[in-house]
Every structure is written in structure tokens, then in C-alpha cells.
Amino acid sequence: MQDKNGMNSKNEKKKITEIKGFSSFTSALMAIVIGLLFGFIVMLLANPSNAVAGFRYVLLGGLSRFGDVLYFATPILMTGLSVAFAFKMGLFNIGASGQYTMGMFFALYVAFMFDLPPSIHWIIAILAGMLGGMIWGFIPGIFKSLLNVNEVITSIMTNYIGMYLVDMLIRSNSAMYIPSMTRTQYVPQHVQIRSLGIAGSNVNFGIVFALIIAVLLYIILQKTTFGYELKATGYNKHAAQYAGMNGKRNIILTMVIAGALSGLGGAFAILAPSEIAGSSMTYEPINVIAANGFNGIAVALLGNSHPIGVIFSAIFISYIQRGGTLASLVGYKPEIIDLVIAVIIYFSAFAAIMSSAIRRIFANRRNKEALITEPQIENIEEDVGSEIENLEKNSNKEAE
Amino acid sequence: MDTFYYLVQNMLPVSIPLLLVALGGMFTERSGVINIGLEGTMLSGAFAGALFAYAIQGSGLSPNMILLICMIVAAVAGAIFSQLLSFAAVTMKANQVIVGTAMNMMMPALILLISKMTFNSDGVTTSVRYFIRKVPVLGDIPVIGDMFFKNTYLTVLIGFLILIISTIVLYKTKFGLRLRACGEHPHAADSVGINVNRMRYIGVTISGILGGIGGYFYSVGITDGNINGHNGVAGFGFLALAVMIFGQWQPIKIMFAALFFAFLRTLAYSVPLIPFLDNLNIPTDYYKMMPYVATIIVLALTSKNSRAPKAEGIPFDKSQR
Numbered sequence: 001m002q003d004k005n006g007m008n009s010k011n012e013k014k015k016i017t018e019i020k021g022f023s024s025f026t027s028a029l030m031a032i033v034i035g036l037l038f039g040f041i042v043m044l045l046a047n048p049s050n051a052v053a054g055f056r057y058v059l060l061g062g063l064s065r066f067g068d069v070l071y072f073a074t075p076i077l078m079t080g081l082s083v084a085f086a087f088k089m090g091l092f093n094i095g096a097s098g099q100y101t102m103g104m105f106f107a108l109y110v111a112f113m114f115d116l117p118p119s120i121h122w123i124i125a126i127l128a129g130m131l132g133g134m135i136w137g138f139i140p141g142i143f144k145s146l147l148n149v150n151e152v153i154t155s156i157m158t159n160y161i162g163m164y165l166v167d168m169l170i171r172s173n174s175a176m177y178i179p180s181m182t183r184t185q186y187v188p189q190h191v192q193i194r195s196l197g198i199a200g201s202n203v204n205f206g207i208v209f210a211l212i213i214a215v216l217l218y219i220i221l222q223k224t225t226f227g228y229e230l231k232a233t234g235y236n237k238h239a240a241q242y243a244g245m246n247g248k249r250n251i252i253l254t255m256v257i258a259g260a261l262s263g264l265g266g267a268f269a270i271l272a273p274s275e276i277a278g279s280s281m282t283y284e285p286i287n288v289i290a291a292n293g294f295n296g297i298a299v300a301l302l303g304n305s306h307p308i309g310v311i312f313s314a315i316f317i318s319y320i321q322r323g324g325t326l327a328s329l330v331g332y333k334p335e336i337i338d339l340v341i342a343v344i345i346y347f348s349a350f351a352a353i354m355s356s357a358i359r360r361i362f363a364n365r366r367n368k369e370a371l372i373t374e375p376q377i378e379n380i381e382e383d384v385g386s387e388i389e390n391l392e393k394n395s396n397k398e399a400e
Numbered sequence: 401m402d403t404f405y406y407l408v409q410n411m412l413p414v415s416i417p418l419l420l421v422a423l424g425g426m427f428t429e430r431s432g433v434i435n436i437g438l439e440g441t442m443l444s445g446a447f448a449g450a451l452f453a454y455a456i457q458g459s460g461l462s463p464n465m466i467l468l469i470c471m472i473v474a475a476v477a478g479a480i481f482s483q484l485l486s487f488a489a490v491t492m493k494a495n496q497v498i499v500g501t502a503m504n505m506m507m508p509a510l511i512l513l514i515s516k517m518t519f520n521s522d523g524v525t526t527s528v529r530y531f532i533r534k535v536p537v538l539g540d541i542p543v544i545g546d547m548f549f550k551n552t553y554l555t556v557l558i559g560f561l562i563l564i565i566s567t568i569v570l571y572k573t574k575f576g577l578r579l580r581a582c583g584e585h586p587h588a589a590d591s592v593g594i595n596v597n598r599m600r601y602i603g604v605t606i607s608g609i610l611g612g613i614g615g616y617f618y619s620v621g622i623t624d625g626n627i628n629g630h631n632g633v634a635g636f637g638f639l640a641l642a643v644m645i646f647g648q649w650q651p652i653k654i655m656f657a658a659l660f661f662a663f664l665r666t667l668a669y670s671v672p673l674i675p676f677l678d679n680l681n682i683p684t685d686y687y688k689m690m691p692y693v694a695t696i697i698v699l700a701l702t703s704k705n706s707r708a709p710k711a712e713g714i715p716f717d718k719s720q721r
Contacts, residue, residue, distance in 0.1 A: 046517060092497055139696075148706075149699045152436065152497070153645065156638040157692040164692075168685035288630070297501055333516045335629075338509035346484065346502035350494035 024304040026358070027351035028313070031302070035344030036320075039336055043327075050330040058337070061326035062319035067201020071272065073318035074206040075100070078265025079296025080314050081214055082133075084305040086258040088221060089250065090234040095140055095155025097293025098162030099133040099259040103266025104283060104290075105166040106132030108184060111191040111271065112176045118190035125191050126209075126267045133263015134256050136162055141255025145248040151255070159289055167285035183284040192273040192281065202275060206268035211311065213261070218307040230254060265292065298345050317341060403674055407666055409551040413621030415662030416559035417442070417614040417633070421640035422647060422654045423566045424610030429649060430570070431603025432583040432596075433489050434713040436500025438611050439637025440507040441478050445612025446619040446627040447511050448477030450524040453625060457528050464554050466528050467620060471558070471613055478612020479605050481507070486604035490597050493715035504637070512629035523628025530554065530620045555617040562610070567651040579603055583709030586716045596716045614640070642695040648707045664691040 039058065043051040062069045079096040086093035107129035110116075116124055140154040170177050176184045193204045221227035233240040233247055241247050269292065272280045299317055303309030324337030421438050428435040435441075449470040456466060484503055488494040515523050535549035548556070570576040581589040582599040590596050618636055619627040627633075643661055647654030668687035671677045677687075 042513075094501070143696065143700055147700045147703050149696070149703045150645070153638070153642050153699060154696050156635070157642070157695045160635055160692040161689050164685045164689045168683055172683065289635075294501075294505060298505065301498055301501075333513050335509045335513040335516065339506060339513060342502050342506035342509060345505065346488065346499060349498040349502065350488055350492035353492055353494065 024306070024309065027354065028302055028304060028309070028348060030354060031344045031348035031351040032316070034347045035340045038343045039340035042336055042339065043332060046336075047331055050332070053330045054327040054332045057327040057329065058320055058323035058340075061323035065201065065322055065326075067198050067203040068276075069315065069319045069322050070207045071202040071204065071274065072321060073314045074204075074210050074272070075265040075269040075292045076295045076299050076317060077207075077210045077214065077311060077314035078268060079262050079293050080299030080303060080310045081210075081217055081296075081307060082137075082258040082261035082265070083296050083300035084303060084307065084310050085217060085221075085261060086254055087300060087305040088234050089230045089254040090237065091144070091251065091254060091258075092152050093137070093140075093155060093255065093258045093262075094152055094297065095136070095158045095293070096258075096262040096265075096296045097290045098155070098159035099136040099262035100266040100269075100290050100293045100296075101159075101162045101166050102132035102136040102259075103129035103263030104132075104270040105169065105266075106263070107267035107270050108170070108176060108187070108283060111187045112173075112185070122191045122193060122271060125271055126193070126264065129267025129270075130260045130263045133259040133261065133266065135259070137255045137257070137259015137262065138252065141252040141259075144255070145251040159293070163287065163289055166283075167287055170283060170285045177285075182286070183282050185282065187271060187281040189273075191271060193268065193271045195273050202273065202279075204272050206272050209264075210268065213264070214307045214311050217261075221307065226250075226253075262293065262296070265296070266290075295341070298341050301345050301348055405546045405550075406673065407663070407670065408547045410670065411659065411662045411666040412548070412556045413553050413617075414665055415658045416555050416621060417618040417636055418640050418643050418661055419559055419655055419658040420562060420610045420614035420617065421637060422643040422658060423563065423651060424607035424614065425641055425644040426647075426649050426651065426654060427566075427570075427579070427610070428485075428603045428607040429644070429709050429712045430583040431579050431600045432586055432709060432711040432714065432716065433485070433600050433604055434496045434500065435482075435485060435604065435607050435611075436497050436641070437482075437485055437503030437637075438500075438607070438640055439633060439635070440500075440503035440505075441482055441608055441611030442615030442618060442633045442637045442640075443507040443511060443627070444481035445474035445478040445615035446633060447507070447514075447524065447615075448612070449474035449616030450526055450619050450625060450627045453526045453528050454524050457526055463528050463530050464532075467530055467554050471616060474612040474616035475609040476612070478610070478615065479608040482604050482608025482611065485608075486601045489715065490600045490604070493717065496713055496715075508629045508632050510629075511627070511632075515629060521628075522630050523626060526625040528625050530625060553617075553621050555621050558613075559617065562613070563651060563655055566610075570651060575602075580709075582716075583711055586711050587718075587720075590716075590718060600716070611637070639691065639695070642699065645706070645708075646695070646698050646702060648702070649709065650707075661691050661694070664694055 036058070040051065040055050043054050079100055082096050082099065083093050107125045110125040110128040111121070114121070114124070136158055139158050140151045143149040143154045144151040170184060178185060193206050195204045196208070221231065229240065229245045229250055232243070233245060233250055237247060269280055270283060274280045295317065299310055299314045302317070303311070303313035320340065321334070321337050324334040327336070328334055421442055424441070425435055425438055452473040453466055453470045456469065461469070481503070485496070485499055488499040489496045512522060515521055530553050532552050532554065533550070535552070539545045539549040541549070570580070578589065578594050579599055579602070581594060582596050582603070586596045589599070615633055618633050619625055639661060643657045644654060646657040668684065668690055671684050671687055
């Protein structure tokens, strides 16, 4: 029995490099390492004397404020899930920003304009945010499915439309907006999401909801017919159509769900109680596209569009962002982190190719005996290499 | 009539960045690569151009000379920046949309970083006056002089020049034919000895050059020669993509599409100056939304007979067919 177990574990060990999750993990890791190295080089160029200290903040700074890491991870986890979910269907939801902004607005509207019992008011506000995102995700969805308009362009356009629309609606609403402060009032206490009560941090129930939603999405994608249809359509649209799947309906549904996720992100962000000034509870209509939507794209790509992967990548990105903020203590600009994230995304686009090359090297080593041609060449090279080394040693000795 | 002249005079400098960047996008897509990173490319050109203008603005050169020099700098910057896309998309066969997105994220961060470190601000501010009140001789022509040669920038002339060159290159040269072949059917092109990857590199580089110039012209014609990392180019890179699609990947149609969008945008920003619209009392935000709403509507109307290059977005793999 023991032998058998041993054999099994050996087989499993052999297979681990062949598991899909492993390869996407290694490729993400590789992209992260390259991105961080790049950040370190930028820091070295900017200010060599503090580079090590600054880089330490980036790498380890988030640990001391892990509550805040989770607090800032919540919205980008939601937008990341939104982008990832659409990716599974082969749709690129670049419109997460607009859906996120819409979610914020709907949540704010319910928070200020509705008079509800305090115990359910915040829940209704969150659901309203979801509704806002759904509406804004529906638009690219319906244009894509019925008129075959590229969803990338429409969702970029809905980003701008949503931003201008929300800014306008908020500015014209005297119950919410305080012109002298150019921002809305603060969300009343009873509409705020309940805090998790960890001292010295802003972490709240938003992250709990977000994690539950991520797991739910995983189940939907892996265990339901709908999830299967989505993935099938994502792999091969025509084959899915031929197999009788309703592509048009699924496109709309996917975009609506993606919108709902982004909208929830907006609601979680705006309704979160926080002591960091201006980071939540109030909206400033200054005609700027919400950055969290674009960060969501980064999160989704780094997480390989897998709901569980997205959880880790959201926390990771939030973590190095916190670290970047702390690096300003030694004189570095937090924009370095944005640059690092962009570099990570850039490399993650072809990290899969690099990692498959690495995997091939692994496989070659293992099958050295089985394969004849390539290992032989390697051996020859090794032989030549060792011969050269010997020659050098000899010549060195002679010189001595 | 004054209002009309005013609109045309303001519309042209706005349309030129859209036109150039959309033409750049056209060249890449015609070669078979999707360039979502045009926004970032524009920013790279705008930043390099403005930075160089900042460096030489005190040297006594005339503004239009500075514009020409900085245009070349912007073109070089855009071309270099676009190699990020061509390397990833052509050599590494990566997902082109992801690479483009990364490029768009990279540039604002880089601008903010460099500007904050060197100028302690969010961007570059120059004091070059590119504005031309009236072109000598040509500005005296009745109607046409008022429309095209008064209150304008040199960028307008250069923009239309580039349009003509692009049209000729795409349709009347051997290179243009080969480029289009690579976007439609790369394997057929490959079978007659065209180096598909090389053509795609060139296509992306052209879009880098035009994108860089377009970005610099944005900063000249719209933000007074300044550029900052927060506002960037206000989504013009994305709008240019819409312009390109609306223009059905054809230079002349792209020009009309660019003029259309520029007109809507100019209208949005000059509502208070037009008595008829001002009296309607509609918030200006509605007008600001209009170019984007129009994009969606226009795309919905034209998508049925879309003439997108057939092989766009698909990495070329010689062994597949």
C-alpha cells in the first residue's frame, strides 16, 4: 500500500507541471517578477540611495496594513471579476469603469433619496448599485448580440457617457451635491456597509461579499450548464452555435452579469466606511473616468480570468499599491506602482508562451532517455562545454 | 455666418488628431494587428513632443519651426513606443488586446512619474504660441480663407498632407497592396513570398508614427501645447478607433468620420457662443456626451456591412492554415 501511495504521489509530482492552473500560475508569477524588477530599476534610476528602502516598502509595506489592503482590494476584485467573467465568453468588457460609476450613482441615489428602515437601507443601496451596473452592461451586450457592434468600442463609449451622465445628474441634484465642496454629502452612517470591526483598518463586509461572489462565480462557471455554454462560446463561437446554444442570449446575459459585478464594485466602494479622506462615502464629479474599472482589467488578466485567480490578483495588486503609497515616505512617487502593474500586464500577455517554453525544457529533461534527438544535441553541447572548460583550466595551469 | 466660421475654425484642429490616429490604426489593422494601444501611443508622442518643445522654446526658433521639429520627435517616440505592440503581437504572438491595454495603462503612469519627478507637476507646460491668426495671402480669399486660413494651426495643413500621402501609399504602391494582403489573407501573402511578420512590424510602426504625431497635434491644437498625465488625450485614441471603424478602414471615409466627430465635439464646447443652442438651456454635459452617443449609433448603423480586414487580431502562424 505504501509503495502504491508513493507511486501515486510521484505521478502527481510529475503531472504538476502539466496542470493548467500551474502553468497560468507560473506565467503570472513570471510576469510579476519581471514587473517588480522593472519597478526596482526605475527606483534605482530615480534615486539610487533610497531604492532598496523604497523597494522594501513596495514588497513588505502592505503587510503592516493588511486590513487596508483588503479594503482597497474590494472594488478591484469586483471589477476584476466583471472583466474576467466577460473574458470567459470571449468578450472584452473594457466598460467596467462606466458600470462601476453607474453602480456608485445608483447606490448613492438610494442612500440619499430613499427613506428606508436603517436595517435594510444599506442592502437596498448595494442592490441598487448592482442594478445600475446591469443597465450599463446591458447596452454593449445588446449592441453586440443584435447588431454585432464590437463590444470594445461600445463599452469605451459607455464609459464616457456614464461618467458625464453621472457627473451631470449629481451636480443637478441639490439633495446630494454640495456645490461649495464640489462633492456630494457623506453617506449617512446607517447606509454604510458594516465594518468588520478590526481596529486601525477600514476593512468591512464588502470584502466578505466580494469573496462569496467570486466563489459563486466559480461554481457557476464550473458546475452549471450556463457556465459551460459560456465557456464553449468563448472557445469557439460557431461550434457552440452549431451545438444549439443560444449565443445571442448568452452575450446579453454575460454582459448584464459583468455589469452587475462592476456595479456591485461601485456600491461596495462608495458605501464603505473609511477613515481615509475622500476614498469613499462621497462622489466628486470632476469628469474623470473611474480608475478602478481599468485596474479591474489588470486584475482579471493577471488572475487568468479565473474567479479564484482573480481573488489573489486583486489582493496582490492592492497590496503593492499600498506598498507604493508607503514608498512615498522615502521620496518615491506612487505612480511607479501603476507603471509596474502595466508592465506586469504587458508581460502576462505572452508569459503563457514563455512559461510553455520553460515547461518544454522541463519535459525535455525528464524524457532525456526517451527522446533521442534533442537531448543528444544537449549532451554534445555539454560535452563541448566541459571540454572548453578543461582546456581553459589547463591553459590557466600552464600560465601559472 | 461668423458662428459657422468659428465652428469650422475650431473643428479642424480637433479633427486632425482623430484623422491621423485613425489613419495609423487603419495601417495596423490593414496589416492584421489590432491596435487598442493608440491612446497610449498618442500620449507618448504628445509627451515627447511637448517635452522637446519645452526644451527648445527659449532658443528663438519660430513657433512653426518648433512644431515641425517636435512633430518629428513625437513621430520617433510613437514609433519606438509602438514596438512594444509589434514585438508582443507579432514576434511573441500575444493577445493584441491585452498588450494594447497595457500600453494604455503604461503611458499615463510614466508621464505622471516623470513630470512629478522633474517638474513637480502632473505634466509638461509649454509657452509656445502655435496659434496662427491669419495665413498671409491665402487668408484673404473670401469664404475659403475665412474657413481654412484664419485662426488655425499649422497642424491642419500637415494633417491633410498626411491624409493624401496615406491614401497614395495604401492604394497606389506595391507596399500598400502587400500590407492589405497581410491583413486579409496572410497565408496567401506568405505563399507569394511576402514576409508577413515584417509587413506587420511596418504596419504597427506606421501607426506609431501617426499616433505619435496625432498625440502631439492634440496637445498643440486642443490643450495649448501642454499635456498632463491625468487627462491625457481624453479618450481620443479610443475615439479614433471608432472613427476608423466608422470610416470602414478607408482613408477618405476616415477623414469624413473624423470631421463629423470633431464637429460634434466642437459644438459641445461652444454651446454658450451659439445663441440658438444656448437658449435651449440644456446642460452642456449632454453635448459633451454626444460624440460618444453618436459613435454607438453610427456603429450600430454601419456594423452590418463592416469591411474589417479579415485576419485582424489573429497572430500569423506559418504552420496553420
